[in-house]
Amino acid sequence: MTTTAHPRPDVALPRNERLAAIDEFAYRLRHNVINMGQEQGQGYVGQALGAADILATVYGDHLRFRADDPHWDGRDRFLLSTGHYAIGLYAALAEAGIISRDELLTYGSDDSRLPMSGMSTYTPGMEISGGSLGHGLPIAVGMALGLRHQDSPARVFNFLSDGELDEGSTWEAAMSAHHHRLGNLIAMVDINALQADGATSGVLSTEPVHDKWTACGWRTYRVDGNDTGALLDAFDAAIAEAAPAGSPAIVLCDTRVGKGVPLLETREKAHFMRIDEDEWQICRDQLTAGHNREDVR
Numbered sequence: 607m608t609t610t611a612h613p614r615p616d617v618a619l620p621r622n623e624r625l626a627a628i629d630e631f632a633y634r635l636r637h638n639v640i641n642m643g644q645e646q647g648q649g650y651v652g653q654a655l656g657a658a659d660i661l662a663t664v665y666g667d668h669l670r671f672r673a674d675d676p677h678w679d680g681r682d683r684f685l686l687s688t689g690h691y692a693i694g695l696y697a698a699l700a701e702a703g704i705i706s707r708d709e710l711l712t713y714g715s716d717d718s719r720l721p722m723s724g725m726s727t728y729t730p731g732m733e734i735s736g737g738s739l740g741h742g743l744p745i746a747v748g749m750a751l752g753l754r755h756q757d758s759p760a761r762v763f764n765f766l767s768d769g770e771l772d773e774g775s776t777w778e779a780a781m782s783a784h785h786h787r788l789g790n791l792i793a794m795v796d797i798n799a800l801q802a803d804g805a806t807s808g809v810l811s812t813e814p815v816h817d818k819w820t821a822c823g824w825r826t827y828r829v830d831g832n833d834t835g836a837l838l839d840a841f842d843a844a845i846a847e848a849a850p851a852g853s854p855a856i857v858l859c860d861t862r863v864g865k866g867v868p869l870l871e872t873r874e875k876a877h878f879m880r881i882d883e884d885e886w887q888i889c890r891d892q893l894t895a896g897h898n899r900e901d902v903r
C-alpha cells in the first residue's frame with residue numbers, strides 16, 4: 607500500500623482509503639440523483655449518473671472548500687459550465703455538507719434554491735450560472751488570471767460537457783489559458799458521447815480530442831471516467847504540477863450515460879429522461895444491488 611500526499615494540506619491518507627471514500631461519495635451521490643429525479647418525474651438524470659465518479663473524485667478528494675463557509679476566499683473554484691448538470695452538482699454539494707440532503711428534494715420546484723439549470727445567485731457552492739454552453743471555460747480563464755494577480759493559492763476547476771467542445775468560445779479560452787500560462791486551471795470534460803440532438807459523433811466530430819488539447823498547450827490526460835482509480839491518478843497528476851504560472855491541465859473522461867443503473871444505461875433519448883413512477887424504485891434497487899449496500903434516502 608502506497609501512501610500519497612493528499613492535496614488538502616491537513617490530510618495524508620493511503621490511496622485505498624481515498625478511493626474507498628470517493629466510491630462511497632459517488633454511490634451516495636447517485637442515490638441523491640435518483641431521489642431528486644423522482645420528485646420531478648424527469649430530469650438530466652443520465653448525465654448526473656454518468657458524471658458521478660468525476661464529481662466524487664473532485665469534490666470528495668481534491669477540492670479545497672469550507673462546508674460552513676462556501677464563500678471562503680481561499681476556496682478552489684468549481685465552475686459547472688453545463689447548467690443542466692446541476693442535479694449532479696447539487697447531489698455532490700449535499701455529500702460535501704454544503705447543502706442539506708433534505709433540501710435536495712426541492713429540486714426544480716418553485717422557490718427552490720436548486721433550479722434545474724444552475725444559478726450562482728440561488729445556490730451556495732454554485733460559482734457560475736449555466737444555460738448557455740461554452741461560457742464556463744472563458745469565465746474560468748478570467749478567474750484563474752484574477753486569482754493569480756491576487757497571489758491566491760486557490761485553483762480553478764472547470765467541468766465541461768463534450769457538447770461544449772462544439773463551441774468556438776471553448777477553444778478561444780483554451781488558447782488564452784495557454785497564452786497566460788494558467789497553471790492554476792484544471793478542466794475536465796464529461797465525454798459521454800451524447801448531446802441533445804443525438805450522438806456527439808453525429809452532431810459534430812470533435813475527435814481526436816486529446817491531440818487538440820495537447821496542441822493548445824494543455825497537459826492532457828484521458829481516462830475511463832467511471833473508473834475512480836484512474837480518475838484519482840489523473841487528477842493527482844494534473845494537480846501535482848499545478849502552479850500559479852505553468853501549463854493548464856485537462857482530464858478527458860469517457861463516461862457512460864446512466865452509469866450504475868442498467869435500466870437507464872440502455873435508454874434511448876437519454877439527454878432528458880422521463881422515468882415512469884414504477885421505474886424509480888427499480889433504479890434504486892439496481893443501484894443498491896450493484897454495490898451491495900444500503901439505500902440512501
Ligand SMILES: Cc1ncc(C[n+]2csc(CCOP(=O)(O)OP(=O)(O)O)c2C)c(N)n1
Pocket residue numbers: 653688690737738739740767768769770798800801802803876877
Ligand atoms: C450556446 C448554446 N447552444 C445550444 C444550447 C442548447 N443545448 C442544451 S443542452 C445541449 C447539448 C449539449 O451537449 P452535452 O452537454 O454534451 O449534452 P448531454 O451530454 O447532456 O446530452 C444543447 C445543444 C445551449 N444550451 N447553449
Ligand SMILES: [Mg+2]
Pocket residue numbers: 767768769796797798799800801
Ligand atoms: Mg454530452
